[in-house]
Amino acid sequence: MRYITLATAGHVDHGKTSLIKALTSIDTDRLPEEKERGMSIDIGFAFLDFDGVRVEIIDIPGHERFIRNAIAGLSSVQGVLLVIDASEGPMPQTEEHIKLMKSFGIDHCLVVLTKIDRCEHLLVEIVREETERLLSKEGIKCFGFYPVSSVQKSGLEELKEGIYSYVRNIKEPDCQAFFRMNIDSAFHVKGYGTVLRGSCVAGTVREGDTLSLEPVGLLGRVRKIQNHGRFVKEGRAGERLALNIPEMEAKLVERGFWLVKKDELGKTNVVLVSAEGLKPGKEYIFFFGMRGVLGLLRHVQEDVYLVRLSQKVVCVRGDRGPVLDTSGRHAGSFTVLDPIPKRISKSFIRNHINLLRDDLISYQMLEAGIKGLKIKDISASLGRAVNPQHVAGVRINDRIYSQGILKEVQEKLTEFLEKQGGMVKLAQLKSKLRLEEDVLSYLLKERKDLKIVEDYLLSEKKSKVEELESFKRLMETVKSQIKEEKELVDFKDLLPIAIKKGYIHSLGEFLYIGDTLFKELVEKLRQIGETFSVQQAKERLGLTRKYLIPLLEYMDRKGLTVREGDVRRFIR
Numbered sequence: 090m091r092y093i094t095l096a097t098a099g100h101v102d103h104g105k106t107s108l109i110k111a112l113t114s115i116d117t118d119r120l121p122e123e124k125e126r127g128m129s130i131d132i133g134f135a136f137l138d139f140d141g142v143r144v145e146i147i148d149i150p151g152h153e154r155f156i157r158n159a160i161a162g163l164s165s166v167q168g169v170l171l172v173i174d175a176s177e178g179p180m181p182q183t184e185e186h187i188k189l190m191k192s193f194g195i196d197h198c199l200v201v202l203t204k205i206d207r208c209e210h211l212l213v214e215i216v217r218e219e220t221e222r223l224l225s226k227e228g229i230k231c232f233g234f235y236p237v238s239s240v241q242k243s244g245l246e247e248l249k250e251g252i253y254s255y256v257r258n259i260k261e262p263d264c265q266a267f268f269r270m271n272i273d274s275a276f277h278v279k280g281y282g283t284v285l286r287g288s289c290v291a292g293t294v295r296e297g298d299t300l301s302l303e304p305v306g307l308l309g310r311v312r313k314i315q316n317h318g319r320f321v322k323e324g325r326a327g328e329r330l331a332l333n334i335p336e337m338e339a340k341l342v343e344r345g346f347w348l349v350k351k352d353e354l355g356k357t358n359v360v361l362v363s364a365e366g367l368k369p370g371k372e373y374i375f376f377f378g379m380r381g382v383l384g385l386l387r388h389v390q391e392d393v394y395l396v397r398l399s400q401k402v403v404c405v406r407g408d409r410g411p412v413l414d415t416s417g418r419h420a421g422s423f424t425v426l427d428p429i430p431k432r433i434s435k436s437f438i439r440n441h442i443n444l445l446r447d448d449l450i451s452y453q454m455l456e457a458g459i460k461g462l463k464i465k466d467i468s469a470s471l472g473r474a475v476n477p478q479h480v481a482g483v484r485i486n487d488r489i490y491s492q493g494i495l496k497e498v499q500e501k502l503t504e505f506l507e508k509q510g511g512m513v514k515l516a517q518l519k520s521k522l523r524l525e526e527d528v529l530s531y532l533l534k535e536r537k538d539l540k541i542v543e544d545y546l547l548s549e550k551k552s553k554v555e556e557l558e559s560f561k562r563l564m565e566t567v568k569s570q571i572k573e574e575k576e577l578v579d580f581k582d583l584l585p586i587a588i589k590k591g592y593i594h595s596l597g598e599f600l601y602i603g604d605t606l607f608k609e610l611v612e613k614l615r616q617i618g619e620t621f622s623v624q625q626a627k628e629r630l631g632l633t634r635k636y637l638i639p640l641l642e643y644m645d646r647k648g649l650t651v652r653e654g655d656v657r658r659f660i661r
């Protein structure tokens with residue numbers, strides 16, 4: 090069985106409710122107030138069964154005062170029955186509803202011309218032409234015009250056939266996507282507890298599933314599922330559902346809240362969108378499904394905007410919706426580009442705007458940088474489970490990294506190691522390059538020129554120090570000494586003793602000089618005279634500043650010299 094949801098749309102009193110009643114025998118005006126006024130205030134629900142297809146029909150109110158309810162009705166449907174009174178033709182709310190349809194991305198409909206018992210055939214033709222013009226102006230495809238009279242019950246069979254062929258042309262809602270149900274009401278049923286009613290717009294839900302009510306994050310288990318009064322084990326996208334979830338108190342549920350499966354989708358109060366018809370710097374009401382949330386619009390570039398919302402919402406890439414101005418008039422529409430932007434710097438977005446439009450995963454990988462992108466977050470952004478094997482990036486555990494970023498970090502690692510003389514403590518490297526353990530081991534696996542010894546990373550390339558004759562001699566001595574030694578030697582203990590005994594001098598962290606060389610250098614400096622400048626010392630000793638400055642500062646600390654402005658003076 091396929092499930093498709095349609096909405097009626099059209100101007101007030103154009104005969105929507107009467108049409109649904111004539112088609113399905115269901116009266117969608119159920120509020121006593123609606124009966125009294127003869128006008129639809131809230132959305133109503135009915136269905137029509139065909140061979141292998143159940144068509145759910147949502148009746149939306151036509152009066153301009155109830156635009157939010159019209160939005161609620163149009164927010165979760167796959168197609169529209171546009172109802173126009175043949176004796177009146179398209180009216181303001183006809184046009185408004187067409188705009189709302191477009192905002193939700195519905196670019197097709199079936200037109201029903203009602204009340205034909207009240208007008209001439211010629212008038213029906215004129216209205217038909219006028220409607221055609223209106224729809225083509227908005228780029229909406231019409232799947233047929235059906236003149237009917239709900240009072241005389243004429244044209245209804247043809248219309249039913251038209252609906253059947255229309256729904257066969259409509260793309261089915263996505264049952265493979267993550268489950269999302271937009272809630273329009275919640276109430277308490279004796280013996281069962283809370284029942285939440287709404288439209289399932291994506292995925293499936295089964296008895297026993299644990300769901301989360303968003304944006305409040307209330308958890309509960311589905312006990313029973315109903316579709317139009319019938320108990321079912323599973324609910325699917327395109328269906329109207331009533332879910333019995335006793336843990337969710339009815340009074341905490343608001344129209345427009347979402348039911349989602351635990352840990353599948355994220356919620357956010359900043360979204361990156363493409364939008365039409367809006368002015369930056371202004372506040373608007375953005376509709377995510379039925380829920381209208383106030384948001385401030387910031388322009389990024391072209392039609393791309395950042396929206397900072399006053400409340401959290403659940404949305405995925407590609408979600409569309411209308412935008413009202415703060416006085417409640419339809420102002421434009423938006424499409425979600427990135428539902429969970431991690432970096433909201435305008436320059437970052439501008440630099441990668443094409444990637445943002447064409448390939449959200451690659452964009453988000455750049456956004457995530459060396460932190461990597463969680464596979465779970467990719468799925469949440471797209472609203473469906475993503476197979477990591479199909480993502481063009483490097484997978485390390487539960488994250489995906491951009492190949493380009495890993496290459497950059499590999500280069501930074503080489504550079505840093507070289508700066509440190511070919512040897513660096515792993516912990517220092519990790520904190521300097523902000524690397525997680527698993528990313529570091531991935532990077533090192535690719536490197537044949539590096540090795541880990543204890544908690545150091547060493548470059549296999551010989552360092553300058555290793556090539557010095559004095560170093561080689563020292564190593565030989567150390568080796569032979571240790572060979573003769575009967576006990577274990579902790580090298581860390583040797584250094585302070587050597588310093589204390591005056592064999593070596595410590596100029597700074599990781600910088601040592603043997604006593605003989607130190608004395609030689611001091612002697613050379615004395616030959617310059619009683620005072621000398623840094624430049625003179627540099628020329629005389631032939632050392633780079635990297636070694637010279639620590640040496641001179643050490644001499645000051647030792648009381649050999651004193652700094653006087655630009656020069657140093659020997660004390661004795």
Ligand SMILES: Nc1nc2c(ncn2[C@@H]2O[C@H](COP(=O)(O)OP(=O)(O)OP(=O)(O)O)[C@@H](O)[C@H]2O)c(=O)[nH]1
Binds near residue numbers: 101204240
């Ligand atoms: N003669 C005639 N009257 C009709 C027909 N369909 C509806 N009406 C009348 O038109 C009036 C409005 O009909 P509704 O079905 O309530 O209109 P609606 O579009 O649902 O109105 P809202 O939901 O309030 O926008 C009612 O008085 C109906 O009896 C029809 O085919 N022929």
